[in-house]
Amino acid sequence: MVKSNDNTYIPLGGPSKFRPFWSLLTLRLIASHYADMLEKRMRSFLLTTVTVLIAATGMNGCASAGLTDGEKAELNSARQNASKAYDNGLTKVSDVSPSARATRPEQVPEYADARAMLENADMSAFMEESRRLHEKGERSDSWGFAAIDMLAAGEDKAMLALIDAMPIGDTPDRALSRSWLRPWGLAAAGRNEDAVRAMKRLRDDLPPILYRGHMALLQEAIGEYDEALDTYSLTxxxxxxxxxxxxxxxxxxxxxxxxxxxxxxxxxxxxxxxxxxxxxxxxxxxxxxxxxxxxxxxxxxxxxxxxxxxxxEDDELNINEALALALNDEANLIEERQALAAVIFAQSAEAPFNHFVSALRQSALVLDPSNSGVREIEAGHLYDHGFFEASARVALSGKARSEERAELMLSAAQAYVELGKFERVSALVEEVLEIDGGDGMTLLSASDLMIRADQGARAAELAAKARQTDIQDGLIGYTHVIESEAHFQAGDVEAAIASARNAVELDDDDDGMKEFLASQLLNSDATRQEGLDIYKELFKDDPDDPGMMNNYGYSLIKAPDTPDQLDEGYRLLKRANRLTPFEPNLLDSLGWAYYQYGDFDQALELIDKAVAAYAPFTHWELYEHRGDTLFRLGREDEARGAWQNAVDARPPRHRRSAIEAKIQTGMAVPPPEKRTPPLVRRSEPVETNDI
Structure with a gap:
């Protein structure tokens, strides 16, 4: 399940499109604060990131291009030093660390480049390539990865020799620069005082919080525990x-x-x-x-x-463990900057797969395979970008305590859901329950996975069982939410509504619970008006929230009773789309509004954008809408293909039968009559009318 910013737990699935989504408003507030500073630095940062991606994951081209004569001389000297280190037996290209070798998949594809190695979480191939480049004295900006693998292999002298051979300032990113790596190389060589001095020289180069964390990690790793505690000293x-x-x-x-x-x-x-x-x-x-x-x-x-x-249960950190955490801290910082850059320059909350961030975290796991926290983050990073096989492999690798192993197995099961390997999902869930089946959150997570694996009855059973545990009082309502979704997935709309009412009864001040109940009420003709009334009251309290506009607007246009209802819903969706133009649920909602106006070309354009924005994931409702729209355009074969995609995306049982019927016989219901949507001016306030 996904934990929201307010510590509530939101199921990944959902009965329909009534789910929370990322709003850009918060990020834009942050961005406006940083605007002046970023004006000078952000474009440089973006260029640096692109350079790093080429250097760290492309591993092709000439590293000396664009350097001054002095820089070229320094680089040539570094290459000669690297060649000498190799000749002296300090490193061999084939000697990747055992922990890197352990990541090699059973079936190794032919990789186009190092990016593909990271996407497949194959650090064996990636570190072999890094070592090969170091051996040949090429691409010195990638040698930092080879240094990390040397430390993982216990080649401390080779690591420090490599770091000392790196040109100063040759690496575009701080996290793999000579100066950044040197404190760790010195510490690995037992030169503790030199290591601390080298770290102190980074004080002005690192953000204060990051420097503080790196210094404390280093001090703990070399046994200076009192000094590390003094460095932390949180207030x-x-x-x-x-x-x-x-x-x-x-x-x-x-x-x-x-x-x-x-x-x-x-x-x-x-x-x-x-x-x-x-x-x-x-x-x-x-x-x-x-x-x-x-x-x-x-x-x-x-x-x-x-x-x-x-x-x-843990001991004090050693060098490998501390450096792994430092690498992850750097990865976190890059992701934060990337999010800000995306908001400022692309106006989108979505970020492409960052190969350098992935390389940092996967390198951290080579150093410390037992770090379940970093493993969980990297498995999630791969999952979010559609590398599901790699995500599952990362989650199930390494060493972890039983409770941590259970969480990682749930992460792997999530990836297997997207791969359609439902037997594997069930097996992992049952194994998790053997390990940690008495924990309420584990049961809720397992229930959510069973919903997504189309096993509604088992999901409802697990949700009910979660209520019998010592789960936090504030989360008991969510056991009813999950149970409601499980009933809905099984096709029992009446039971789904009953469970949603139970959730609200536990805390009738929780607007999130009320909104969920409203979304379920809309699935029955007998309770639809009650759901609309709840949405209307919630909207009055939060009229500027694009998520609320989407959910209320879609509830009005999904199957409008009157033209006024359709117009009001359209106005809400149009305004929300201007605030969050890339959100897939909202794109689909607006597309469906145009469908209701009989403008099928515009509807298809928006729904196709929603499908693309939703990738690498799928949602049955988007594909059903796409199929309906294609059918109205006379593209019946394509419509049946889209409806089949909807069936493959595991819709609730009652919707599945309806979609399968359309595949067989098409749509007998007449299309909506074509009419013009109302004009929505940018300054127009949104009001709720009595409809």
Whole structure:
């Protein structure tokens, strides 16, 4: 399942298109704060990112192109040093680390380039290529990966020799530069004082929070635990989470982003305190986190462990583990900048697959295969961009404790859902339940997967079982939400509505629950008006939210009773589309509105954009809409193909039978009459009419 920003849990599936989606408004507030600074730096950053992608994943072309004579001389010297290191037996191209070799898939394709290796999560091939380039003295901007693999292989001397051979400033990205890697190479060689001095030289080059985290990780890895704790020293002022809903200002949003980074450092500090026997000090940090966010589940669980006298399961970090975390921290920063750049320049929340970020995280897993947190993130990164086989392999690789293994198995099952391997999904879910079947969140996640694997009855059973656990009170309502979706998937609309009512009865102040109930009520003619009435009241409280505009607008145009209803829904959707023009659910909703106006060409154009924006994922409702529209345009063979796509995307049982009937006999219902939509001016306020 997906955890939303307000700590509620939203199912990945859903009865229809009534699901939360990313709004760009928050990111735009952040972007406006950064605008002046980014004016000078962001375009340079984008060029750097492109360069890094070519350097780190293309591994072709000439590294010396565009260099000055002095820089070329330095690069030639570095190549000679690398060649000497190879001749002296410090490195061999075939000697990739065992952890890199372990990522080699059973069936190895012929890779077009290093990008394809990353997309297939094959770090064996990727590190072989990095070492080969170092051996030949080529592409020095990719040698950092070879250095990381050398550390993973225990080749400490070779790693430091390689780093010292790297030209200063040759690598376009800080995370693999000579100066960034050198503290870690020195630490691996046992030169601890030199390592700390080298890290201190990075103070002005790294963002303050990132430098603080890197220094503390290095100090812990070399055994300077007191110094690491002094470096962390999180304060209550730093661990303050603003109320963005109450104060959606630029400063509060930036403070919220900073809180996320400080929270990570706080957990590292608290864990190190516990390892040093200072449970009292760790408890103080967890208390500060709970004061900032009373729903911080992890902080609560750690306090419970302290109360029970349980000891941390981990030891202090070693060099490999600390460097793996530092690489992941750098990857997180790049993703944050990429999101900002996308908002400013592309006006879209979607970002392409970042091969360099993936290379950093996959390299981190080569260093520390047991890091389940990084493994989960990288599996998700691959999954989000449609590399489902690789995602499942990453999730199921490495070493993890039983609870962490259960979470990773659920991640793999999610990828197998998209691959249509439902037997594998069921097997993984049942194995997870053997490991952690008494945990309420595990049961909810398993139930959601069963819904998406078209096993509604099993999903409803697991959701009901979750209510019998010690699940947090605030999440009991979501057991009814999941149960409702399970009933809907099984084709039992009446039971789905009953479960949704149960969710609202538990907390009738929760607008999210009310909105979910409204979406289910709309699926029955007998309760449709009740659903519209709920949406109308919710919309009055939040008229500027594009997600609400989409959901309420679509509820009006899906099967309008009157022309006025269609017009009002269209106005909402048109306005929302101007705020979030790339959101696939909204594109489909607006396309369906044009369908209802009889403008099938415009409808198809928008629905096709929705299908493309939804990729690499599919949704049955988008394809059903596409099939209906194609049929109205006289393209019946294409319509049947689209309807078959809808069936393959696992619609609820009652909708599946209706779609299958259309495949056989087409559409007998007359098409909507063509009429012109109302003009929606950009400054026009949206009001709800009595309809």
């Amino acid at each position: 209550s002022e730093e661990l303050t989470l603003p109320d963005i809903d109450a104060d959606p200002s630029e400063s509060s949003i930036l403070q919220s982003l900073a809180f996320g980074k400080y929270r990570i450092l706080a957990f590292r500090e608290a864990n190190l305190k516990r390892l040093q026997g200072d449970d009292k000090g760790a408890r103080k940090i967890y208390d500060m986190l709970l004061e900032a966010d009373e729903d911080d589940y992890y902080a609560t669980s750690q306090i419970d462990d302290i109360a029970k006298g349980e000891k941390p």
